[in-house]
Amino acid sequence: xxxxxxxxxxxxxxxxxxxxxxxxxxxxxxxxxxxxxxxxxxxxxxxxxxxxxxxxxxxxxxxxxxxxxxxxxxxxxxxxxxxxxxxxxxxxxxxxxxxxxxxxxxxxxxxxxxxxxxxxxxxxxxxxxxxxxxxxxxxxxxxxxxxxxxxxxxxxxxxxxxxxxxxxxxxxxxxxxxxxxxxxxxxxxxxxxxxxxxxxxxxxxxxxxxxx
Amino acid sequence: xxxxxxxxxxxxxxxxxxxxxxxxxxxxxxxxxxxxxxxxxxxxxxxxxxxxxxxxxxxxxxxxxxxxxxxxxxxxxxxxxxxxxxxxxxxxxxxxxxxxxxxxxxxxxxxxxxxxxxxxxxxxxxxxxxxxxxxxxxxxxxxxxxxxxxxxxxxxxxxxxxxxxxxxxxxxxxxxxxxxxxxxxxxxxxxxxxxxxxxxxxxxxxxxxxxxxxxxxxxxxxxxxxxxxxxxxxxxxxxxxxxxxxxxxxxxxxxxxxxxxxxxxxxxxxxxxxxxxxxxxxxxxxxxxxxxxxxxxxxxxxxxxxxxxxxxxxxxxxxxxxxxxxxxxxxxxxxxxxxxxxxxxxxxxxxxxxxxxxxxxxxxxxxxxxxxxxxxxxxxxxxxxxxxxxxxxxxxxxxxxxxxxxxxxxxxxxxxxxxxxxxxxxxxxxxxxxxxxxxxxxxxxxxxxxxxxxxxxxxxxxxxxxxxxxxxxxxxxxxxxxxxxxxxxxxxxxxxxxxxxxxxxxxxxxxxxxxxxxxxxxxxxxxxxxxxxxxxxxxxxxxxxxxxxxxxxxxxxxxxxxxxxxxxxxxxxxxxxxxxxxxxxxxxxxxxxxxxxxxxxxxxxxxxxxxxxxxxxxxxxxxxxxxxxxxxxxxxxxxxxxxxxxxxxxxxxxxxxxxxxxxxxxxxxxxxxxxxxxxxxxxxxxxxxxxxxxxxxxxxxxxxxxxxxxxxxxxx
Numbered sequence: 001x002x003x004x005x006x007x008x009x010x011x012x013x014x015x016x017x018x019x020x021x022x023x024x025x026x027x028x029x030x031x032x033x034x035x036x037x038x039x040x041x042x043x044x045x046x047x048x049x050x051x052x053x054x055x056x057x058x059x060x061x062x063x064x065x066x067x068x069x070x071x072x073x074x075x076x077x078x079x080x081x082x083x084x085x086x087x088x089x090x091x092x093x094x095x096x097x098x099x100x101x102x103x104x105x106x107x108x109x110x111x112x113x114x115x116x117x118x119x120x121x122x123x124x125x126x127x128x129x130x131x132x133x134x135x136x137x138x139x140x141x142x143x144x145x146x147x148x149x150x151x152x153x154x155x156x157x158x159x160x161x162x163x164x165x166x167x168x169x170x171x172x173x174x175x176x177x178x179x180x181x182x183x184x185x186x187x188x189x190x191x192x193x194x195x196x197x198x199x200x201x202x203x204x205x206x207x208x209x210x211x212x
Numbered sequence: 213x214x215x216x217x218x219x220x221x222x223x224x225x226x227x228x229x230x231x232x233x234x235x236x237x238x239x240x241x242x243x244x245x246x247x248x249x250x251x252x253x254x255x256x257x258x259x260x261x262x263x264x265x266x267x268x269x270x271x272x273x274x275x276x277x278x279x280x281x282x283x284x285x286x287x288x289x290x291x292x293x294x295x296x297x298x299x300x301x302x303x304x305x306x307x308x309x310x311x312x313x314x315x316x317x318x319x320x321x322x323x324x325x326x327x328x329x330x331x332x333x334x335x336x337x338x339x340x341x342x343x344x345x346x347x348x349x350x351x352x353x354x355x356x357x358x359x360x361x362x363x364x365x366x367x368x369x370x371x372x373x374x375x376x377x378x379x380x381x382x383x384x385x386x387x388x389x390x391x392x393x394x395x396x397x398x399x400x401x402x403x404x405x406x407x408x409x410x411x412x413x414x415x416x417x418x419x420x421x422x423x424x425x426x427x428x429x430x431x432x433x434x435x436x437x438x439x440x441x442x443x444x445x446x447x448x449x450x451x452x453x454x455x456x457x458x459x460x461x462x463x464x465x466x467x468x469x470x471x472x473x474x475x476x477x478x479x480x481x482x483x484x485x486x487x488x489x490x491x492x493x494x495x496x497x498x499x500x501x502x503x504x505x506x507x508x509x510x511x512x513x514x515x516x517x518x519x520x521x522x523x524x525x526x527x528x529x530x531x532x533x534x535x536x537x538x539x540x541x542x543x544x545x546x547x548x549x550x551x552x553x554x555x556x557x558x559x560x561x562x563x564x565x566x567x568x569x570x571x572x573x574x575x576x577x578x579x580x581x582x583x584x585x586x587x588x589x590x591x592x593x594x595x596x597x598x599x600x601x602x603x604x605x606x607x608x609x610x611x612x613x614x615x616x617x618x619x620x621x622x623x624x625x626x627x628x629x630x631x632x633x634x635x636x637x638x639x640x641x642x643x644x645x646x647x648x649x650x651x652x653x654x655x656x657x658x659x660x661x662x663x664x665x666x667x668x669x670x671x672x673x674x675x676x677x678x679x680x681x682x683x684x685x686x687x688x689x690x691x692x693x694x695x696x697x698x699x700x701x702x703x704x705x706x707x708x709x710x711x712x713x714x715x716x717x718x719x720x721x722x723x724x725x726x727x728x729x730x731x732x733x734x735x736x737x738x739x740x741x742x743x744x745x746x747x748x749x750x751x752x753x754x755x756x757x758x759x760x761x762x763x764x765x766x767x768x769x770x771x772x773x774x775x776x777x778x779x780x781x782x783x784x785x786x787x788x789x790x791x792x793x794x795x796x797x798x799x800x801x802x803x804x805x806x807x808x809x810x811x812x813x814x815x816x817x818x819x820x821x822x823x824x825x826x827x828x829x830x831x832x833x834x835x836x837x838x839x840x841x842x843x844x845x846x847x848x849x850x851x852x853x854x855x856x857x858x859x860x861x862x863x864x865x866x867x868x869x870x871x872x873x874x875x876x877x878x879x880x881x882x883x884x885x886x887x888x889x890x891x892x893x894x895x896x897x898x899x900x901x902x903x904x905x906x907x908x909x910x911x912x913x914x915x916x917x918x919x920x921x922x923x924x925x926x927x928x
């Protein structure tokens with residue numbers, strides 16, 4: 001039975017993918033808003049279910065790690081944090097008997113998750129400053145010098161002094177809105193063309209990212 | 213099974229397949245396949261001038277086209293030599309037939325001089341018994357396929373025998389060969405006749421192919437001289453023994469290498485002396501670990517393990533405890549548990565592969581998800597369109613069948629190539645070096661100056677930037693908010709991660725303050741799981757002085773799943789998407805569609821998220837009946853501004869206004885009054901100037917040092 005399913009999985013997947021793509025494409029041309037809403041609802045439910053499955057998958061992985069290795073302290077902390085957060089959020093949001101004096105899910109987010117992730121960003125800032133100071137040594141080339149000069153000019157223009165001076169504003173506008181945004185616009189056009197090409201290839205069955 | 217069968221096993225797979233495909237059923241092996249080498253040999257092989265076929269043995273140009281094509285295909289398919297190729301085959305320039313015969317000739321030359329000892333005679337009798345049993349098995353069972361060429365031979369190899377001394381003039385890789393019984397054959401039969409018989413047996417399938425091709429072309433098929441094998445008197449040729457001795461299982465080689473020897477692969481012997489090892493260019497550490505099983509890919513070790521079981525056991529007692537201690541596999545370096553904990557993907561795959569049932573292994577495994585919450589799972593549809601790298605899936609080539617050994621070789625090559633891209637693990641330094649000290653100094657300087665400026669903000673505060681220099685995209689946002697009237701609904705999309713909440717909150721505080729001043733009604737929504745909580749915390753912490761916020765009169769629609777598709781669904785029908793909300797009660801009762809909002813403000817640090825809002829939501833903001841369009845503004849991180857700015861700097865505008873970074877928020881606060889940006893403005897400038905100084909000084913110092921070192925090298 002499994003072999004039978006595996007043999008028909010690829011063509012069935014292709015049929016479903018191409019059909020869904022064509023139907024969604026038609027909803028933009030024909031008055032099929034209701035059908036599009038149904039398909040999008042299915043997608044949303046599937047994505048939400050995937051998130052739940054992912055949480056349980058993460059939990060299963062770390063439970064297995066704790067079972068196999070008694071020293072997996074990180075996994076143990078992750079499991080405890082997941083369970084505590086899940087229970088606290090569940091009780092606070094969907095039951096009426098969660099005490100007010102206990103820290104809730106908002107407290108966990110504000111005083112644990114946000115500081116931890118912000119600290120990681122601070123470490124990255126220090127690392128970037130250090131890397132920028134040494135880039136001339138690590139990669140001594142004209143492009144690295146141009147990079148460092150551009151970085152310094154942009155930073156000067158972002159300070160109080162640069163923002164209040166006409167020269168700083170002009171330089172900032174030229175670099176950020178001229179050079180960088182010009183390149184970004186090219187990227188956006190490329191992404192649009194690539195999206196069209198990829199969509200056509202999927203609709204024609206040349207690309208099968210869903211497997212098969 | 214006779215000698216010819218053994219040679220068949222030694223043939224490369226591509227050649228063996230051809231032979232087996234073309235007429236295995238007509239080929240008899242061993243004793244039954246004895247035939248007259250002169251009679252059975254076809255004319256085009258015997259090089260009879262009268263037959264019209266002249267095929268000098270050393271002239272490759274006169275090989276038939278179809279055979280030359282096969283040879284070329286094999287030579288091209290092998291590609292450039294790899295280490296494994298060199299390891300497995302000492303000389304690839306030899307023709308397949310030639311190297312096979314050279315091996316036998318050399319081995320016959322070595323073994324033919326000795327006399328048969330009584331012990332060897334016992335072995336022969338024993339082998340005769342096995343041979344007879346084997347012949348019975350072959351009559352009852354179909355020929356063994358190439359996929360399992362030495363399954364039954366492995367059992368035969370289980371008993372250990374005396375170590376065969378290698379001749380001094382024998383190449384090392386030949387001396388590592390297992391004993392194949394050539395000596396016994398040579399003792400009973402002259403070597404020339406035996407070589408001819410061997411050649412006949414090896415080319416028997418070639419003759420079959422030739423006959424089949426001739427039949428397909430409609431030409432008369434030559435009568436096969438090898439068919440009436442039963443006419444050959446029994447006893448004309450001695451019984452061919454496949455192996456006179458079992459291969460050496462000395463324990464000097466890893467078990468997998470000995471298994472490869474028994475399965476017909478030619479392997480080099482282990483260097484005996486230190487001089488050989490030194491000549492090979494191995495370091496002491498490499499010598500100690502060169503032949504360890506842990507150096508092999510997992511698939512090779514695991515595949516060979518079952519085969520080596522019977523043969524490895526007898527050799528175990530001959531090892532001394534010191535040898536066993538030396539042969540213990542080197543323990544892999546263990547990652548810290550906290551580092552392993554953040555890599556669930558590998559854990560899932562390794563555990564799943566180790567415990568995968570055989571039935572599941574037979575099924576084709578799908579692509580493994582590598583990102584998102586489903587990391588580590590297989591057969592899931594990818595939900596991240598901007599992460600997927602599309603490509604043409606592999607296609608099966610009709611008529612091309614991969615044998616097991618070819619697949620193993622391909623896997624070996626793939627593993628070798630794969631390791632090229634893998635980064636070597638860096639050694640952890642235990643002693644602080646100047647770079648580490650410099651990193652710590654930079655971190656301490658940045659932290660010290662930033663905190664000092666933050667704490668001294670009461671006595672020393674930088675002025676906000678002058679409003680005259682406000683960029684037009686900021687002015688556009690201010691103008692749009694000024695046009696709002698009391699009670700207008702504003703959709704506030706909180707789409708940033710917690711790590712960048714500091715910057716985004718500083719940039720957007722003035723906007724929210726301005727909205728509250730305009731008595732606008734705020735509705736929160738997010739496609740990030742942490743977004744609703746972040747938005748709620750942002751409002752409650754920074755605007756708790758406002759009754760509207762503290763009394764929670766605003767609405768929080770929560771999390772919208774599905775990424776871009778969810779956004780499109782939300783924009784298409786907000787009520788149906790968030791059906792659990794109280795849409796019949798204020799403040800949501802006035803909202804029917806997304807066009808009922810007066811303003812849409814997106815707070816994000818991710819350019820892709822901003823693009824999703826522009827692509828999925830912005831086209832639906834225009835009311836088809838009235839033609840009025842709900843403006844969409846964005847508050848983005850400074851790093852995302854260049855990628856979002858093109859949506860503003862276009863006509864018609866897809867983004868009506870833009871605020872970027874703390875600088876944009878500081879400009880905005882010059883209009884609405886000081887808020888978070890003003891609070892951080894001094895420390896932000898101090899940190900920025902200090903980072904600028906560090907980068908400039910470090911770059912100048914390193915550049916000067918490089919120049920001076922270059923000059924000194926030039927002088928020297």
